[in-house]
Amino acid sequence: MSIWKWQPGYWPGSCLLCAARVPGGRDLCPECEQSLPCVKQACPRCAAHGAVMGAEGAPCGACQKDPPAFAITRAAFRYAAPVDRLIQNLKYHGRLELSRLLGEYLAAYLQSLGDSLPDTIVPVPLHASRLRERGYNQSLEIARFVARALELPLNWKDARRVRATAPQKELPRDRRRGNVRGAFAAGPAFAGQRVAIVDDVMTSGHTADALADSLRRSGAVEVRVWVVARA
Numbered sequence: 001m002s003i004w005k006w007q008p009g010y011w012p013g014s015c016l017l018c019a020a021r022v023p024g025g026r027d028l029c030p031e032c033e034q035s036l037p038c039v040k041q042a043c044p045r046c047a048a049h050g051a052v053m054g055a056e057g058a059p060c061g062a063c064q065k066d067p068p069a070f071a072i073t074r075a076a077f078r079y080a081a082p083v084d085r086l087i088q089n090l091k092y093h094g095r096l097e098l099s100r101l102l103g104e105y106l107a108a109y110l111q112s113l114g115d116s117l118p119d120t121i122v123p124v125p126l127h128a129s130r131l132r133e134r135g136y137n138q139s140l141e142i143a144r145f146v147a148r149a150l151e152l153p154l155n156w157k158d159a160r161r162v163r164a165t166a167p168q169k170e171l172p173r174d175r176r177r178g179n180v181r182g183a184f185a186a187g188p189a190f191a192g193q194r195v196a197i198v199d200d201v202m203t204s205g206h207t208a209d210a211l212a213d214s215l216r217r218s219g220a221v222e223v224r225v226w227v228v229a230r231a
Ligand SMILES: [Zn+2]
Pocket: 015, 016, 017, 018, 019, 020, 028, 029, 030, 031, 032, 033
């Protein structure tokens, strides 16, 4: 059975945000597409933005003080309206058709940057208990479209979430790092590889840091992070 199913609020040929008719089979009308919150200036390491940045191209203060296990973060959008609503609808309301839209925007953003490409893509895994509850992993669903657009292999089997953790957003900031430490285990398949982690949102960066750390321990030579949106 296909996991793709018709959902209330989704009409082919209409804008996924405002339901206006859209010519040419696009997902968003031109007005809604214009309203997407792009990132202007961000830390190259963690994609933090908004705060006072150092010299152009230099990492933010937090990354200089305590460098994360990943080398680069690319975020297509800021986590702000209307992208926050699209992600929440995908993640919590079963609107799986939004994974294509978000994945294709992320891939188009990455293509526009012209970075050299990694060897493989790894979506942030969900713990088996969370996966059973939600029925799908939104990061994997987004990553499928990124992998397809960039013609890269997708590895969703060799990195696992071995420890169930409380949702990061429910914890105070100072407990988020400890919450995800040791939560992931990566197999030997990543030895010698350059890996891109794909996730829907990066907030503190601790989840991506914990996964990047386990990938590097298993031999990945470089880990970067690709997210739809950076909070
Ligand atoms: Zn619209």
